[in-house]
Amino acid sequence: AQSVTQPDIHITVSEGASLELRCNYSYGATPYLFWYVQSPGQGLQLLLKYFSGDTLVQGIKGFEAEFKRSQSSFNLRKPSVHWSDAAEYFCAVGAPQAGTALIFGKGTTLSVSS
Protein backbone atom coordinates (compact mmCIF):
# COMPACT_ATOMS: atom_id res chain seq x y z
CA ALA A 1 0.00 0.00 0.00
CA GLN A 2 1.14 3.51 -0.70
CA SER A 3 2.07 5.59 2.30
CA VAL A 4 4.11 8.56 3.37
CA THR A 5 5.80 8.96 6.72
CA GLN A 6 7.04 12.21 8.11
CA PRO A 7 8.78 11.14 11.32
CA ASP A 8 9.02 14.59 12.85
CA ILE A 9 5.77 16.13 14.03
CA HIS A 10 7.35 19.39 15.14
CA ILE A 11 10.76 20.92 14.54
CA THR A 12 12.19 24.17 15.87
CA VAL A 13 15.09 25.79 14.04
CA SER A 14 16.92 29.01 14.74
CA GLU A 15 16.65 31.69 12.11
CA GLY A 16 19.60 31.41 9.76
CA ALA A 17 20.22 27.77 10.58
CA SER A 18 19.86 24.97 8.09
CA LEU A 19 16.79 22.79 7.87
CA GLU A 20 16.07 19.22 6.87
CA LEU A 21 12.60 17.73 6.98
CA ARG A 22 12.38 14.01 6.57
CA CYS A 23 10.02 12.08 4.36
CA ASN A 24 9.87 8.35 3.71
CA TYR A 25 7.48 6.77 1.28
CA SER A 26 6.15 3.41 0.25
CA TYR A 27 5.03 3.15 -3.34
CA GLY A 28 4.74 0.27 -5.77
CA ALA A 29 6.12 1.98 -8.83
CA THR A 30 8.43 4.85 -9.60
CA PRO A 31 7.08 7.54 -7.34
CA TYR A 32 6.08 11.03 -8.15
CA LEU A 33 7.00 13.01 -5.05
CA PHE A 34 5.96 16.41 -3.85
CA TRP A 35 6.48 18.83 -1.00
CA TYR A 36 3.76 21.32 -0.09
CA VAL A 37 3.71 24.07 2.51
CA GLN A 38 0.70 25.31 4.41
CA SER A 39 0.81 28.58 6.29
CA PRO A 40 -1.75 29.14 9.05
CA GLY A 41 -5.21 29.62 7.59
CA GLN A 42 -3.92 29.13 4.06
CA GLY A 43 -4.12 26.52 1.39
CA LEU A 44 -1.36 24.20 0.27
CA GLN A 45 1.37 25.71 -1.86
CA LEU A 46 3.58 23.50 -4.00
CA LEU A 47 7.25 23.87 -3.08
CA LEU A 48 8.78 21.34 -5.45
CA LYS A 49 8.23 18.04 -7.18
CA TYR A 50 10.20 15.07 -8.44
CA PHE A 51 9.09 12.98 -11.38
CA SER A 52 12.34 11.64 -12.83
CA GLY A 53 15.87 12.61 -13.77
CA ASP A 54 18.18 14.54 -11.48
CA THR A 55 17.57 13.36 -7.95
CA LEU A 56 18.23 16.80 -6.47
CA VAL A 57 15.37 19.12 -7.27
CA GLN A 58 15.11 22.82 -6.65
CA GLY A 59 11.93 24.50 -5.59
CA ILE A 60 10.60 27.87 -4.66
CA LYS A 61 11.66 29.96 -1.66
CA GLY A 62 15.15 28.45 -1.66
CA PHE A 63 14.05 24.89 -0.86
CA GLU A 64 15.50 21.76 -2.39
CA ALA A 65 14.86 18.06 -1.96
CA GLU A 66 16.81 14.94 -2.72
CA PHE A 67 15.28 11.69 -3.91
CA LYS A 68 17.06 8.60 -2.61
CA ARG A 69 15.53 5.46 -4.02
CA SER A 70 17.65 3.14 -1.87
CA GLN A 71 16.33 4.80 1.27
CA SER A 72 12.81 5.49 -0.04
CA SER A 73 13.31 9.05 1.08
CA PHE A 74 12.63 12.50 -0.26
CA ASN A 75 13.97 14.92 2.34
CA LEU A 76 13.41 18.64 2.11
CA ARG A 77 16.27 21.02 2.85
CA LYS A 78 16.99 24.70 3.10
CA PRO A 79 20.43 26.11 3.89
CA SER A 80 19.24 29.14 5.85
CA VAL A 81 15.80 29.38 7.40
CA HIS A 82 13.88 32.65 7.58
CA TRP A 83 11.19 33.45 10.12
CA SER A 84 8.63 33.47 7.32
CA ASP A 85 9.32 29.77 6.71
CA ALA A 86 7.39 28.86 9.86
CA ALA A 87 4.54 26.72 8.57
CA GLU A 88 3.43 23.13 8.17
CA TYR A 89 5.15 21.06 5.54
CA PHE A 90 3.63 18.07 3.80
CA CYS A 91 5.29 15.40 1.76
CA ALA A 92 3.13 13.58 -0.79
CA VAL A 93 3.43 10.70 -3.24
CA GLY A 94 1.21 9.67 -6.10
CA ALA A 95 0.38 9.93 -9.77
CA PRO A 96 -2.94 11.76 -10.11
CA GLN A 97 -3.16 11.49 -13.88
CA ALA A 98 -2.81 7.74 -13.64
CA GLY A 99 -5.70 7.63 -11.20
CA THR A 100 -3.46 7.35 -8.15
CA ALA A 101 -4.30 10.32 -6.02
CA LEU A 102 -1.72 12.09 -3.92
CA ILE A 103 -1.20 10.50 -0.54
CA PHE A 104 0.03 12.93 2.08
CA GLY A 105 2.09 12.51 5.17
CA LYS A 106 0.83 13.82 8.49
CA GLY A 107 2.95 16.91 8.15
CA THR A 108 5.80 18.54 10.04
CA THR A 109 5.26 21.83 11.81
CA LEU A 110 8.26 24.11 11.56
CA SER A 111 8.82 26.79 14.16
CA VAL A 112 11.59 29.35 13.70
CA SER A 113 13.19 30.90 16.74
CA SER A 114 15.06 34.21 16.72
Next chain:
Amino acid sequence: DSGVTQTPKHLITATGQRVTLRCSPRSGDLSVYWYQQSLDQGLQFLIQYYNGEERAKGNILERFSAQQFPDLHSELNLSSLELGDSALYFCASSEHRSDTIYFGEGSWLTVV
Protein backbone atom coordinates in the same frame (compact mmCIF):
# COMPACT_ATOMS: atom_id res chain seq x y z
CA ASP B 1 -2.95 32.66 -5.36
CA SER B 2 -3.18 29.23 -6.97
CA GLY B 3 -6.11 30.16 -9.19
CA VAL B 4 -8.38 27.57 -7.56
CA THR B 5 -11.38 29.27 -5.98
CA GLN B 6 -13.46 27.76 -3.22
CA THR B 7 -16.65 29.02 -1.65
CA PRO B 8 -17.70 29.48 1.03
CA LYS B 9 -14.53 30.06 3.01
CA HIS B 10 -16.24 29.40 6.32
CA LEU B 11 -19.47 27.59 7.12
CA ILE B 12 -21.12 26.72 10.40
CA THR B 13 -24.04 24.35 10.37
CA ALA B 14 -25.92 21.99 12.66
CA THR B 15 -25.77 18.23 12.85
CA GLY B 16 -28.07 16.51 10.43
CA GLN B 17 -27.92 19.32 7.89
CA ARG B 18 -26.67 19.30 4.33
CA VAL B 19 -24.15 21.68 2.78
CA THR B 20 -22.63 22.23 -0.63
CA LEU B 21 -19.06 23.34 -1.17
CA ARG B 22 -18.16 24.83 -4.50
CA CYS B 23 -14.91 24.85 -6.40
CA SER B 24 -13.78 26.63 -9.54
CA PRO B 25 -10.58 25.09 -10.91
CA ARG B 26 -7.75 27.01 -12.54
CA SER B 27 -8.59 28.14 -16.02
CA GLY B 28 -8.22 25.24 -18.42
CA ASP B 29 -7.70 22.56 -15.78
CA LEU B 30 -9.77 19.47 -16.46
CA SER B 31 -9.12 17.55 -13.25
CA VAL B 32 -10.61 18.43 -9.90
CA TYR B 33 -9.77 16.79 -6.60
CA TRP B 34 -11.38 17.02 -3.18
CA TYR B 35 -9.47 16.51 0.05
CA GLN B 36 -10.51 16.65 3.68
CA GLN B 37 -8.08 17.90 6.32
CA SER B 38 -8.77 17.18 9.96
CA LEU B 39 -6.58 17.10 13.04
CA ASP B 40 -6.92 13.39 13.62
CA GLN B 41 -6.91 12.11 10.02
CA GLY B 42 -4.65 14.62 8.33
CA LEU B 43 -5.14 15.20 4.60
CA GLN B 44 -7.43 12.56 3.15
CA PHE B 45 -8.21 12.19 -0.53
CA LEU B 46 -11.93 12.07 -1.18
CA ILE B 47 -12.55 12.01 -4.91
CA GLN B 48 -11.20 13.05 -8.30
CA TYR B 49 -13.06 14.13 -11.41
CA TYR B 50 -11.72 14.51 -14.90
CA ASN B 51 -13.71 16.46 -17.46
CA GLY B 52 -16.99 15.65 -15.77
CA GLU B 53 -16.32 11.99 -15.09
CA GLU B 54 -15.35 10.40 -11.80
CA ARG B 55 -11.73 9.29 -12.07
CA ALA B 56 -10.72 8.04 -8.65
CA LYS B 57 -12.34 7.57 -5.30
CA GLY B 58 -10.75 7.70 -1.89
CA ASN B 59 -12.08 7.72 1.61
CA ILE B 60 -15.33 9.43 0.76
CA LEU B 61 -18.29 8.61 2.96
CA GLU B 62 -21.58 7.53 1.43
CA ARG B 63 -23.14 10.66 2.94
CA PHE B 64 -20.84 12.71 0.72
CA SER B 65 -21.12 13.12 -3.01
CA ALA B 66 -19.51 15.25 -5.65
CA GLN B 67 -19.89 16.18 -9.27
CA GLN B 68 -18.12 18.17 -11.92
CA PHE B 69 -20.22 20.25 -14.26
CA PRO B 70 -19.75 20.98 -17.99
CA ASP B 71 -18.12 24.31 -17.16
CA LEU B 72 -15.65 22.26 -15.06
CA HIS B 73 -16.59 23.67 -11.70
CA SER B 74 -17.22 21.11 -9.02
CA GLU B 75 -19.42 20.75 -5.98
CA LEU B 76 -18.99 18.59 -2.92
CA ASN B 77 -22.25 17.76 -1.16
CA LEU B 78 -22.13 16.73 2.47
CA SER B 79 -25.33 15.45 4.03
CA SER B 80 -26.55 14.18 7.41
CA LEU B 81 -23.66 16.07 8.90
CA GLU B 82 -22.01 14.86 12.06
CA LEU B 83 -19.70 16.61 14.48
CA GLY B 84 -16.82 14.58 13.09
CA ASP B 85 -17.30 16.08 9.65
CA SER B 86 -15.93 19.36 10.92
CA ALA B 87 -12.81 19.89 8.86
CA LEU B 88 -11.10 21.94 6.21
CA TYR B 89 -12.16 20.80 2.76
CA PHE B 90 -9.75 21.48 -0.06
CA CYS B 91 -10.37 21.50 -3.74
CA ALA B 92 -7.45 21.16 -6.12
CA SER B 93 -7.04 21.07 -9.86
CA SER B 94 -4.53 20.04 -12.47
CA GLU B 95 -3.98 20.39 -16.18
CA HIS B 96 -4.62 17.66 -18.68
CA ARG B 97 -1.87 15.03 -18.38
CA SER B 98 -0.20 16.81 -15.48
CA ASP B 99 0.54 15.27 -12.13
CA THR B 100 1.03 18.64 -10.48
CA ILE B 101 -2.04 19.67 -8.58
CA TYR B 102 -2.78 23.12 -7.21
CA PHE B 103 -4.87 23.66 -4.12
CA GLY B 104 -7.41 26.24 -3.22
CA GLU B 105 -7.50 27.88 0.18
CA GLY B 106 -10.14 25.53 1.47
CA SER B 107 -13.60 25.72 2.98
CA TRP B 108 -13.76 25.54 6.75
CA LEU B 109 -16.78 23.53 7.85
CA THR B 110 -17.84 23.54 11.48
CA VAL B 111 -20.68 21.26 12.51
CA VAL B 112 -22.27 22.14 15.85
